[in-house]
Amino acid sequence: MNRKKGDKGFESPRPYKLTHQVVCINNINFQRKSVVGYVELTIFPTVANLNRIKLNSKQCRIYRVRVNDLEAAFIYNDPTLEVCHHESKQNLNYFSNAYAAAVSAVDPDAGNGELCIKVPSELWKHVDELKVLKVHINFSLDQPKGGLHFVVPDMEGNMAERGAHVFSCGYQNSTRFWFPCVDSYSELCTWKLEYTVDAAMVAVSNGDLVETVYTHDMRKKTFHYMLTIPTAASNISLAIGPFEILVDPYMHEVTHFCLPQLLPLLKHTTSYLHEVFEFYEEILTCRYPYSCFKTVFIDEAYVEVAAYASMSIFSTNLLHSAMIIDETPLTRRCLAQALAQQFFGCFISRMSWSDEWVLKGISGYIYGLWMKKTFGVNEYRHWIKQELDQIVAYELKTGGVLLHPIFGGGKEKDNPASHLHFSIKHPHTLSWEYYTMFQCKAHLVMRLIENRISMEFMLQVFNKLLSLASTASSQKFQSHMWSQMLVSTSGFLKSISNVSGKDIQPLIKQWVDQSGVVKFYGSFAFNRKRNVLELEIKQDYTSPGTQKYVGPLKVTVQELDGSFNHTLQIEENSLKHDIPCHSKSRRNKKKKIPLMNGEEVDMDLSAMDADSPLLWIRIDPDMSVLRKVEFEQSDFMWQYQLRYERDVVAQEEAILALEKFPTPASRLALTDILEQEQCFYRVRMLACFCLAKIANSMVSTWTGPPAMKSLFTRMFCCKTCPNIVKTNNFMNFQSYFLQKTMPVAMALLRDVHNLCPKEVLMFILDLIKYNDNRKNKFSDNYYRAELIDALANSVTPAVSVNNEVRTLDNLNPDVRLILEEITRFLNMEKLLPSYRHTITVSCLKAIRVLQKNGHVPSDPALFKSYAEYGHFVDVRIAALEAVVDYTKVDRSYEELQWLLSMVQNDPVPYIRHKILDMLTKNPPFTKNMESPLCNEALVDQLWKLMNSGTSHDWRLRCGAVDLYFTLFGLSRPSCLPLPELGLVLNLKEKKAVLNPTIIPESVANNQEPVISSNNHGQSVGFQNTEDDHLIKETASSISGHQQGVKRKADMPLGSPLEPGQILEKNEDSKVKLKIRFSNSQEEEEIDMDTVHDSQAFIYHHLNMLERPSTPGKEQSSGEITMHPVSAAPLSVFSKESNSSKHSDHHHHHHHEHKKKKKKHKHKHKHKHKHDTKEKEKDPFVFSNSPASARSIRSPSLSD
């Protein structure tokens, strides 16, 4: 266990220290997508008896390991390849524990690794003197599925002409996927990197390019890089391709790279970067730590922005020309983010995973400062509000995000995140969404700290961290200073208290050591007699994801005489707070009203309550608590707040609140805001949508033209002919955004029949018709795309006459017009494609809306063709989203299968990830929901996917886990036959059958299977249609005995019904009820291999080094470790010992029995299945599948 020791420095979890590493890749073959090379690690033993060296390595084929030129034996063992070794469980709780255990088993922060090298005995003496060791490893990579991504366009020409490139990628520490290393953020060393590539290519990597040398045949060249700043392997990266090179004109040590033909875009896009540099260097009063910086823009990016030591890898889709408005701020934000992470994340690394929040927090925080400076305070506050809303929504939904998880030493069971379906102990087990929210919360908390200690101190702390690190970085390894480059939570807090002298412990405790947000409900009454505002603030701290807040809370009250801040003390039981008012109500005196910012304005006070001097009240206006506030005040107060409060956050809150007050006064307030040019454009955009909602609520009393129409006409149409929009001129970005948004909002208007008013539709069609961009210096692609979105918004459900088939003849005339436009737009895109194909994206979305509303036959074929590899990624995502939606609405098994196969096979990692993400957000069904899609085959398929199918990509695996959770929940999927006492788990796994032979239970066993097959046979058999899948995927399935072990362990978890009962039964009778049902039979033979290790797996966990291992054996260690975590610790022991005992017998019998029995059963089963199908399927019960129907009954049988 890697425990940080506060300021005492860092204690390595390894018995050695790495000082230098050479990575040499001599050959890269784009055709075969393979890489050959070697690494050489220079390590100093820190203990005398070091005889094994554990390193991280995945996917790599290791040919040879030498230590100080002596051949060394090694073992390669990766339990994360397949997390659970049998299909029986299929209960997510079980999986998550096993997965966390597997990740732990190779976690470099715990001193573990997949690769274990035995130090040759000749060197032992050498080691005892703690002398240096050089570990030389030859490896190759063939068609890597993760870590390195090859993009090889399928066309004529050599690789350079084709624009083929390769780059490293991954989620958190993923360097082990492409070369053996200590893949930890806390093991720093210096680097020498060499890449030999085709002469037409460029290799971009970390550190300084020392020289480039041709090979002897002059057909290749070698790039030599030196990185002298100690850096973690996880921050090493690589990009090779026929890049165009651009030296930054402002900073010659900065070089930009892009794919061929994109140089003009690159020039424009990066022309701004130097300003970001200047900004960070200024606020941090610290030079950029590396001697150079490289940006590389590549296709098929894993994430938009990935930061590594002295270089960042960006998606090529961030590049844009000067004509593009919308992408510009987004891209700049990405650049700024990447640069912030250069300081905190790359240069300064972290001690352990639980310190990650400090790095993400600081880089996010300084990025926020950059935003404030660049886009203004309004944009900044809007962003903070948005982030706050997001984290609040997420925490309330899932039950909390914990920034600084502390895991007690040893094997404590109190999981700090028991509400989650994954472990937060490792970055690699985290749901991607959780991790996104984690980063969001981290920077918000940094902002809270800033509020507490002031920005000045905050920046001083950062400066201190940086200067310590840069002193350390220039030291030799022997000085033991390098750990200064690692940040830890305690070190960071210590710096804060040293610099500021303030105690921020309570704040840390509340937001960092604890998860959850605060939920306030506020309401008030004005006591006229006492001239006091009686404010009531309640909290909900019992719902998941909430916590109780105790402490100061700022409340701002705008009265007639001015704006007053009050700090309330929120305590345990005090709900009511009396706030004295400063002004008497006296509205007759015409006097300007002073606002918070000192401005004095005239207000029309006629709307307000004559008795009260209160204009509006705000709770926690500075967002200094991570909270959600639901505050009640009357409509006129919201209206005043919207009109006169200058804070954009307050305005946005008022707009949202006004949705509930559809009155002419609200309408007026919103319209006024819309027209007010000084008002922040995002507020005005938000007002559009609110106005549409209000108009719809007021539909019966609404007077005048449809909302916003006259406004739009006045702002954007010709004076002489109001039905024609002016030719586009997007010079004024604020009005550009408004012009884009208003039609979209207007299209949401509905008349009394709940249809979009004809007038509005015609208006939008006219906007499209008269759109003229010839005189504009900006592209109008986003504008046109939004007009299509507007068309889509105007669509209402078709009136369907007894489910007639949708044909052209019965097409609604309005829809015909819409379709006409969409067709034209979509076709024009083929001839004159728009930037990022925004128009295609909008067209696809619109078509899906038409389908969904029954105007056009629902059909996924079109979307599927756009979702294919080879379309632009945005288009693919839009198309896939439509297919996902179709899958849900039409409950299409075929499409679901199509999607899932894409998850497995698509060449683009981002697409694979995104499909799972979209399926999770828009699931075809959820747990407790009946759906024909929910069947055992699907369970198996997904289980395989997360169990072994996604081992090359952490993010993807966690995505599969998320989906599994959404569909089936934590416990056993409901579509599986219900566990019936002991039998439960075995139902699906034929392998289990073997076990009986091992144990005395065999007798019992014989009977059991029979019984169970009677009971469940049909049901189980039913799902076996999937067998084929299973077979394919079980490639490395596991030994039966292990199943036994696991099964026992799981039972408590697996059968939420009556764990106690089950356990007892197991223990008493020692019956291993293994029924081997139709499942993947063929695999059984393979299992045998792994069986050998069964015994070992326990030892292994204790000391894997002591025994020889073969691939796959380590897998078991994962399981063992998880036992303690399981719900029934008591049973664990006996089980383990049992299982390990059987294991021996096990594999003897394994072969014979398995084969015989299996074939047998299998056939049997299948017949069964068919019968049942015929019999039972017909009744409409199908959704439930006979299986579940059975299983529901079965408990009573067993009783």
Add this chain to the structure above:
Amino acid sequence: MGFNVETLPAYAKRSQRMVITAPPVTNQPVTPKALTAGQNKPHPPHIPGHFPEFPDPHTYIKTPTYREPVSDYQVLREKAASQRRDVERALTRFMAKTGETQSLFKDDVSTFPLIAARPFTVPYLTALLPSELEMQQMEETDSSEQDEQTDTENLPLHMSTEEAGPEKENSSVLQQSSSLAGSRNGEENVIDNPYLRPVKKPKIRRKK
């Protein structure tokens, strides 16, 4: 001559003589007013006064006979819009007819023909690079609106540049001066960037 002169009066008074009446006195016809389309131009100074008058203007002035041009903004826009739409429609229909299509309706493939989606080998190029049309437009507008551009450039997205100007300079004096120097001295040879250096010949085998 053989003719008796005395008989002349009798002959003149004979009964069947033809009397030729005196032609009626008619007014001199006035030159028709209708043809005086405008004033006759007086002689310009270089033509001596004794030269004949100019003929009536109608003899040499052309009278336009075509209809008045439509200069109404609305109609123009209308026209431009429908023209473009027609062109686009015709073009896309043509493309659709000559190539593969997809349809939203199973029963009808011609009313809303969609040109079939075809994957690209390098999808990002078409998605990111401005089309030729746009490039052309950009050139046109660039030249004409150069000034406006610089104005607005600083507006909403880059609000900061000005405010933060002074401080920024302080902090980055070093860097800026160095980069300025670089660009002043001008050409590429001054820029020392490792990626621009020539590739070395493999004489010495480097291994570190």
